[in-house]
Structure formats: structure tokens, C-alpha cells
Amino acid sequence: MSRTLTFEAFYPHPPDRVWRALTDRRAISEWLMENDFEPRVGHRFQFRAPPQPGWNGIVDCQVLEADPPRRLAYSWVSNAIDTRVAWTLTPEAGGTRLRLEHSGFRGLKGYMVSFILGSGWKGKILKEIARVLDELDRIAPATGAQ
Amino acid sequence: MFDDLERADVFRAVADPTRRAMLELLRETDRSVNELVERFPVSQPAISRHLRVLREAGLVRPRKAGRQRVYTLEAGPLQEVYDWVEHYRRFWPRRLKALGEYLDRQPEPRSEEA
Numbered sequence: 518m519s520r521t522l523t524f525e526a527f528y529p530h531p532p533d534r535v536w537r538a539l540t541d542r543r544a545i546s547e548w549l550m551e552n553d554f555e556p557r558v559g560h561r562f563q564f565r566a567p568p569q570p571g572w573n574g575i576v577d578c579q580v581l582e583a584d585p586p587r588r589l590a591y592s593w594v595s596n597a598i599d600t601r602v603a604w605t606l607t608p609e610a611g612g613t614r615l616r617l618e619h620s621g622f623r624g625l626k627g628y629m630v631s632f633i634l635g636s637g638w639k640g641k642i643l644k645e646i647a648r649v650l651d652e653l654d655r656i657a658p659a660t661g662a663q
Numbered sequence: 664m665f666d667d668l669e670r671a672d673v674f675r676a677v678a679d680p681t682r683r684a685m686l687e688l689l690r691e692t693d694r695s696v697n698e699l700v701e702r703f704p705v706s707q708p709a710i711s712r713h714l715r716v717l718r719e720a721g722l723v724r725p726r727k728a729g730r731q732r733v734y735t736l737e738a739g740p741l742q743e744v745y746d747w748v749e750h751y752r753r754f755w756p757r758r759l760k761a762l763g764e765y766l767d768r769q770p771e772p773r774s775e776e777a
Contacts, residue, residue, distance in 0.1 A: 522751050526759040530766045538766055548761035617759065619751055 521620035529612040536586035539604055550576070556583045562591075572596055593619070673740040676720035681705065682713050689723060689736040696732050 528535055538544045540556040550564040560580045568574035572595070581601065582590040590603035605616040677683055681703060688694055688702060696714065700707045714734060717723040722741065723734045 522748070522755070524755050524759060526763065528763050528766050530769075534766060534769065535762075538762060538769075544765065548765040549758055615759070615762075617755060619755065 521618050523619075524617045526615050526617075527609065527612055528615060532586040532606045532608050532613045535606055535613045535615060536589075539589055539606075540583075540585070554578075554580075556580065556585070556589070558583050578602075673720040673722060676716050676722055677741070679713070679716075681709075682717055685710075685713060685717065686722065686736060686741075689734060693733050693735045695728070696734070699734070 538548065540554065542552060542554050545552050545554055550566045552564045553562045554560070555562065558580050562578050562580070564576040564578065566574045575595070577594040578591045580589075580591050582588055582603070586606055588603070588605050590601060593600045593602045601620050603618045603620070605618075607614045607616070677686070684703070685699060688699065696707070696710065699714070700710050703710060714723065714725075717734075718725065720740060722737055724737050725732045725734050727733075
């Protein structure tokens with residue numbers, strides 16, 4: 518089973534422009550979230566969205582890879598779940614194919630404990646089990662977004 | 664090693680098809696180790712190892728029933744996995760679409776500075 522959520526999209530724009538949209542602070546805020554991103558390995562930054570029930574609206578990140586205009590990766594820590602987001606840009610006729618991989622679940626244990634200690638999960642969950650198992654079977658590479 | 668690092672990892676626990684099948688059986692009802700062994704073409708030690716992985720991931724809970732150990736499904740960790748997956752399965756396609764719309768709104772390269 519894959520531990521990665523994978524999405525792909527094609528944009529009729531050259532890789533340089535897609536790269537800019539992925540790495541320019543103001544551009545990112547237009548399509549993703551407010552942020553203090555810099556395309557520099559090691560840079561720590563946050564995405565910020567309005568808080569929601571069960572989420573404080575903050576994603577803590579650190580740039581792991583920045584290879585313009587091909588590859589960008591950063592850690593993505595939200596609700597104590599430690600994950601990683603990686604973008605791969607591939608030039609294609611007439612534009613750019615963008616692949617997004619969201620992977621890694623290192624901080625899960627701690628979060629699971631607090632979750633299980635919380636109330637109200639039991640009734641809902643038993644109905645959902647079969648669907649969860651199906652879902653995990655289906656999350657193979659190349660889950661297309663487009 | 665992988666095994667030690669991720670011993671209690673629910674993702675690893677459900678990665679194995681035999682363990683998923685065991686969870687499916689436990690979804691129907693609690694079952695003893697012997698009942699589980701009867702259902703699979705693998706040895707009792709193999710089933711016991713699978714049960715240990717599931718137990719350490721918090722997915723099953725054993726109890727004594729006479730001379731038997733009976734296992735109950737503990738669904739909490741799966742709910743968490745499910746919620747995480749569901750959230751991002753919805754989140755990213757929307758964001759990728761918004762990225763496309765943003766790109767389409769930008770002026771053509773010729774008219775851009777630099």
C-alpha cells in the first residue's frame with residue numbers, strides 16, 4: 518500500500534510560470550494560503566488559514582528541496598501530523614505537468630492517542646470501517662486530480 | 664530498522680492484505696485466535712505476529728475468555744487515518760484547480776516584466 522496521496526494536473530503554461538506560482542509568496546496566497554514562504558532550503562515558514570473546528574489554521578513548514586523550475590518540497594506539519602509535500606514540474610508540449618505528492622505520517626502516534634481519548638468517535642467509526650479499508654486499497658500512486 | 668521505527672504505525676498495520684482481512688473479520692464480531700487461524704492459509708505463529716502488529720497499532724484489543732484470547736476491533740486509529748485522507752483528498756484537487764485559475768489570470772509572458 519502506498520503511504521502517499523498523489524495528484525497530477527496539466528497547466529497550459531511553461532514551467533517557469535508554474536514555478537513562480539508555487540514559490541512567490543503573493544501568488545501562493547492567491548491559490549493556497551497566506552504564507553511567509555521563501556524558495557530556500559532550510560527556510561521555515563507557515564501557511565495560515567482561518568481556524569476551523571479541530572484545526573488552528575496553521576501549517577508549520579520547512580523547505581526541504583528547491584530546484585527551479587523542476588522540484589520543490591517542504592515539510593507540512595498540521596494538527597501534530599508530520600507530513601511532507603513535494604511538487605514535481607515536467608515540461609510537456611503546450612505546458613507543464615505538475616505532480617503533487619503528500620506523504621509521511623511520522624507524528625501520527627501522538628495524535629492518535631489524543632484522538633482516541635476524545636469523545637464521540639465510536640459510533641461513527643464502526644460504520645466507516647469498510648470504507649476506510651477500501652479507501653486505503655485505492656490510494657495507490659497516480660490518483661489523478663484532473 | 665523499519666520494523667522498529669514504525670512498530671505502532673497504523674499505516675503499516677493496515678498495509679498488509681492479511682491484516683486487512685483480519686480487521687474485516689473482526690468488524691463482524693469478536694473472534695478468538697483459533698477462529699482467526701481457521702480462516703487463513705497461514706500458520707498460527709504467523710497469525711499471532713499479525714495480531715501483535717495490529718495490537719501495537721491500537722487496532723485490536725485482546726481479552727481472556729477461558730483458555731482463549733479473544734480479539735475486539737478498536738476502530739479509533741482508523742477513523743483518524745480516514746479523516747486525514749479524506750481531508751486532503753478533497754483539499755488538494757480544489758487547490759490545484761485554484762492554481763490553474765490563478766495561472767490563467769496572469770498576463771502573457773510578453774507583457775510581464777522580466
